[in-house]
Amino acid sequence: MKRVVLVGATDGLGRALAAEYASRGCWVTILGRSPEKLGALVAELSARHPAATVHGVVCDLADAARIEPAFREALEASGHCDLFLYNAGLMPAGDGVTCDPESDAATMNVNAVAAVRMLGLAANYFRAARRGHLAAISSIAGDRGRKANPAYNASKAALTTYLEGLRNRLFPFGVTVSTVKPGFVGTRLLDGKKNLFWVVPADVAARTIADRLEKGHEVFYVYRRWGLFGLALHHVPRFLFKRVGPP
Amino acid sequence: MTAVHRPVPERVEGFGLYNFCVSPVYRPSSVEELAAVLADGRARGETPVFRGAGRSYGDAALNPAGPVVELTRLNAIRSLDAETGIVRAGAGLTLGELWKASIPRGLWPPVVTGTMNVTLGGAVAVNVHGKNGWKRGTIGDHLESVTILRPDGRFEEVAAGSAALADVVGNTRAADPIVEVALRLKKLRSGYLDVEGFATPGLAATLAAIDGAKDDWEYVVGWMDCWASGRALGRSALHVANGHVPAPGEPTGFSVEEQLADVRTGPLPVPFLLLGLKLTARGPQMRLVNAAKFLAGRFAGRARYRQSLVAYSFLLDYVPGWNEAYRPGGFIQYQLFVPKEKAEEAFARALVLQQEVEVVSSLAVVKRHRADTFPRGYAPDGFSLALDFPVTRGNADRLVRLCRGFDRILLESGGSAYRAKDCVGTVDRLAAARAGKAA
Numbered sequence: 001m002k003r004v005v006l007v008g009a010t011d012g013l014g015r016a017l018a019a020e021y022a023s024r025g026c027w028v029t030i031l032g033r034s035p036e037k038l039g040a041l042v043a044e045l046s047a048r049h050p051a052a053t054v055h056g057v058v059c060d061l062a063d064a065a066r067i068e069p070a071f072r073e074a075l076e077a078s079g080h081c082d083l084f085l086y087n088a089g090l091m092p093a094g095d096g097v098t099c100d101p102e103s104d105a106a107t108m109n110v111n112a113v114a115a116v117r118m119l120g121l122a123a124n125y126f127r128a129a130r131r132g133h134l135a136a137i138s139s140i141a142g143d144r145g146r147k148a149n150p151a152y153n154a155s156k157a158a159l160t161t162y163l164e165g166l167r168n169r170l171f172p173f174g175v176t177v178s179t180v181k182p183g184f185v186g187t188r189l190l191d192g193k194k195n196l197f198w199v200v201p202a203d204v205a206a207r208t209i210a211d212r213l214e215k216g217h218e219v220f221y222v223y224r225r226w227g228l229f230g231l232a233l234h235h236v237p238r239f240l241f242k243r244v245g246p247p
Numbered sequence: 248m249t250a251v252h253r254p255v256p257e258r259v260e261g262f263g264l265y266n267f268c269v270s271p272v273y274r275p276s277s278v279e280e281l282a283a284v285l286a287d288g289r290a291r292g293e294t295p296v297f298r299g300a301g302r303s304y305g306d307a308a309l310n311p312a313g314p315v316v317e318l319t320r321l322n323a324i325r326s327l328d329a330e331t332g333i334v335r336a337g338a339g340l341t342l343g344e345l346w347k348a349s350i351p352r353g354l355w356p357p358v359v360t361g362t363m364n365v366t367l368g369g370a371v372a373v374n375v376h377g378k379n380g381w382k383r384g385t386i387g388d389h390l391e392s393v394t395i396l397r398p399d400g401r402f403e404e405v406a407a408g409s410a411a412l413a414d415v416v417g418n419t420r421a422a423d424p425i426v427e428v429a430l431r432l433k434k435l436r437s438g439y440l441d442v443e444g445f446a447t448p449g450l451a452a453t454l455a456a457i458d459g460a461k462d463d464w465e466y467v468v469g470w471m472d473c474w475a476s477g478r479a480l481g482r483s484a485l486h487v488a489n490g491h492v493p494a495p496g497e498p499t500g501f502s503v504e505e506q507l508a509d510v511r512t513g514p515l516p517v518p519f520l521l522l523g524l525k526l527t528a529r530g531p532q533m534r535l536v537n538a539a540k541f542l543a544g545r546f547a548g549r550a551r552y553r554q555s556l557v558a559y560s561f562l563l564d565y566v567p568g569w570n571e572a573y574r575p576g577g578f579i580q581y582q583l584f585v586p587k588e589k590a591e592e593a594f595a596r597a598l599v600l601q602q603e604v605e606v607v608s609s610l611a612v613v614k615r616h617r618a619d620t621f622p623r624g625y626a627p628d629g630f631s632l633a634l635d636f637p638v639t640r641g642n643a644d645r646l647v648r649l650c651r652g653f654d655r656i657l658l659e660s661g662g663s664a665y666r667a668k669d670c671v672g673t674v675d676r677l678a679a680a681r682a683g684k685a686a
Contacts (some may be wrong), residue, residue: 001265001579001643001671025647027672051651053672076312079672080267128269129258131575 003027005074005081007118008061008088010037012187013137016206017087018045018054024210025051029078031059031070031088061088061114062106071121080129083213084122086115086136089155091189096148104151111155116162123166126175134170135178135213136163140221140230142181146245167218179219180209183226195246198223251287259298259315261305262570263670264577265638268309272298276320278426282400284316285424289398297424299369300341302362304580305670307373307419318368321426324348332432333391338368338425343564346557347503354432355556357389362563367428373667374417376626377560378466378488380616386430387416387621394427402426417623419666438500439491439553440466446544450481450598453613454591454630460487461615466559469613471632472537473601480598483613484544488559500555509558510565517566524572533609576638579646579670581653584616586629589660594632600652601634604645608634625665625674633668647671654680 003026009018010032021028022045032038038056045054055077059070075081090110092103115136126132141149142156160179167177184190184199200208205222212220221227236245254271261267273295275281288295296310298317309315321337322344328334329352334345342356343363349355358370358377365375371393374385383389392406393415405411415421443464447453453469460467464487471483493499500506515523527533544550563569570578585593594613601607612633616626636646650671657664657673658680664673 001576001638001646025644025651051647053676072312075268079306079309079311124256125269128256129267131258 001026002082003029003078003080004083004085005029005031005078005122007031007059007084007086010034010041012189013182013185013202013205014087015041016202017085017209019048019203020206020210022049022052022054025049027053027055027078029055029057029074029081031057031074033058033060061110061118064114064117067114067117068121071118075125081122081125081132083133083135084119084126085213086119086122088114089137089139089189091149091152093192094149099150107151108155108158111152112158112162115159119162119166123170123175127170127173130173131175133176133178133213133216134163134166135180137180137182137209138163140181140183140226140233143230144233144236144241144245176216176218178213178217180213180222181220181226181230182209182222185222198225251283253287259309260301260577261307261309261670262302263304263579264570264573265579266304266306266309266577266670268306268311268315270310270313270315273314273316274320275316275318278321278396278402281316281318281321281424281426282396285396285398288314288316294422296420297368297372299339299366299372300364302360302365302369303373303419303667305666305668307666307669308369316424318424318426319366321368322366325427327352327354329354332434333429334432335427335429336367338371338393338428339366340428341366342370343561346506349432350435350438350503350506350556351501353435353438353499353501355435355438356386357383357431357433358386359560360563361561363557363561364564367430368425371416371425371428372419372421373665374619374621374624375667376614376616378468378614380614380626380631381461381467382465382617384617385416385619385621385624385626387412387624389431390416391429391431393425393429395421395423396426397423413622416621417625417666435490435501435556437491437493437497438502438506438556439493440488440556440559441491442486442488442552442554442559444484444486444544444550444552445548446541447483447485448545449478450595451591453481453483453485454594456485457613457615457630458587460485463487463489465489467615470540471598471611471613472541473598473608473611473634474534474537475541476599476602480595482541484540486559488554491553506555506557509555510561511558520566521568521572524566524569534607537609573637576640576643578635578637579650580633580635580668581650581671581673582631582633582665582668583653583657583662584626584629584631584665585657585660585662586627588629589662590630593656593660593662594630596656597632597634597653600649600656604649604652606636606642606645606649608636610635625663627661627663629662631665 009030042056057073090107138160139156142160145153163179185205273284293313295316298308319339322339325335466488469483469485475482618628619626
């Protein structure tokens with residue numbers, strides 16, 4: 001009976017989350033950039049999970065003017081919303097040494113700026129509804145700035161901090177805010193990346209995330225051991241981190 | 248033009264509390280104010296949804312993507328003609344206010360819902376029915392006219408029988424609001440009903456008894472025990488009623504006091520009842536309540552008693568605010584309308600399905616309907632079964648399966664659903680499935 005709005009769900013983890021919620025018979029409204037991919041996914045999920053109600057709303061998050069109308073369309077399709085889950089994210093490709101300002105700015109824009117626009121609308125909605133669950137897929141990458149991908153780290157750090165602020169702001173209104181740090185999920189985002197470990201298949205990650213959100217967890221990793229890793233990472237001193245820190 | 252103040256968006260709920268939206272809610276207290284609100288909305292490019300007293304269970308009076316305009320303050324009675332029985336009143340007038348004005352004149356609304364807190368405008372927009380669905384049809388059948396406020400500020404009176412009326416009756420997403428309703432009331436000989444209660448042992452007997460009673464009795468309704476299985480599947484307690492014919496010197500019941508005197512909730516004050524409901528509404532205890540209701544009817548035999556129209560009609564108002572007992576998840580209502588030939592099979596499937604998924608309705612109501620004459624109508628010549636289900640964390644996925652199962656039963660039996668009770672998108676799903684099949 002749950003009504004879920006998923007932003008950025010035509011690929012990777014988002015797609016797996018959409019499938020997971022559809023399999024639970026939820027009302028799933030998916031926002032995605034490509035009308036073709038969106039249409040195909042809606043058709044597939046509807047066919048596979050007849051108990052679910054699946055809608056698609058086209059939204060290019062790079063287009064700031066489109067965000068509010070898309071949010072409205074999503075609510076209209078969904079009727080109401082119990083869980084708003086922001087999953088959209090970019091990870092710029094790069095050689096790990098050269099900064100690409102264009103691609104870095106695009107990453108900041110989708111992962112942080114568009115997220116703030118969209119989540120802000122959802123936060124106002126839930127505050128007025130005095131109930132609901134707001135969640136976003138952030139990343140352990142936001143815990144420290146690393147040499148391989150400073151813009152990605154910064155964007156996720158912004159998202160994590162923004163969510164923490166929203167959690168504190170919305171707490172008196174009975175709204176739960178969750179920050180999800182999945183760890184490495186086996187999706188396109190990781191293609192060509194080296195030195196990966198503890199990689200979790202997307203469908204397993206989606207099931208775990210949905211279960212934890214159902215329980216109302218506020219900040220969590222898919223594998224709990226990432227929590228320990230995060231704690232350790234956090235405490236590596238600066239002088240050491242810049243010399244031998246992880247890529 | 249009046250300056251329009253934009254209200255802060257608020258949580259607006261369906262009566263079942265499961266469906267909600269967050270919208271600015273305008274509550275104009277005059278048609279001029281209403282016109283200004285609508286003009287302001289047009290300037291912003293918004294499409295409003297009109298709302299009455301909010302007694303639709305689902306999303307009929309909700310607007311997820313825009314403002315809600317609540318018309319409850321347009322509730323003036325313009326005229327009430329005791330001779331013709333025609334009342335002209337603002338769309339926001341509730342049936343409760345209406346009967347209080349009409350009963351001293353010996354008049355009663357021809358069709359009433361289970362609660363008196365519905366507005367005339369809302370009743371027309373969903374085209375409500377009552378326990379006399381077979382004899383009297385829906386409220387649309389008793390309209391003289393409705394007056395609609397058009398965008399150019401013109402009031403258009405749409406008379407019964409016109410095509411324009413067909414576009415209004417049963418249309419919860421009409422572009423222009425109903426501001427006034429002219430309704431033909433029923434002349435009474437007495438404010439009392441002769442009620443008979445009896446039990447039926449199974450589904451076939453229940454439907455046969457309702458069908459057998461439909462021509463001799465004005466009001467026919469059955470309370471079904473959904474937990475009963477096997478040969479007892481569909482066993483019910485039936486109530487049939489006709490207008491009382493008063494003997495000379497007998498009280499007529501044509502006063503508000505006499506009508507309300509029959510509304511008794513027992514010795515417990517309402518807050519205690521609410522607490523009791525809160526504790527039991529979602530529990531298995533309701534199984535015992537249902538069985539007890541049936542068995543009482545069974546052993547008492549055919550009970551005959553006199554009851555005021557208000558006490559008989561507005562059962563949902565006995566405990567005000569009872570829906571609040573279902574927070575936080577709320578509850579949904581699912582009403583299956585099935586043509587008479589298929590009703591027994593369809594209802595049997597619906598009952599068995601509830602027991603299979605272990606989500607069983609604690610309140611189930613069976614009624615007989617005649618075919619709806621309006622193009623946006625919903626009732627076939629047949630029966631309806633209205634079911635209530637609380638929404639909890641534990642039953643959500645089973646409840647979805649159940650509702651989709653009901654959808655399938657309706658599709659396969661040529662049945663239909665009703666906007667005022669639709670909480671899970673059934674009306675649109677059926678339309679889409681049928682359009683898909685036709686294409």
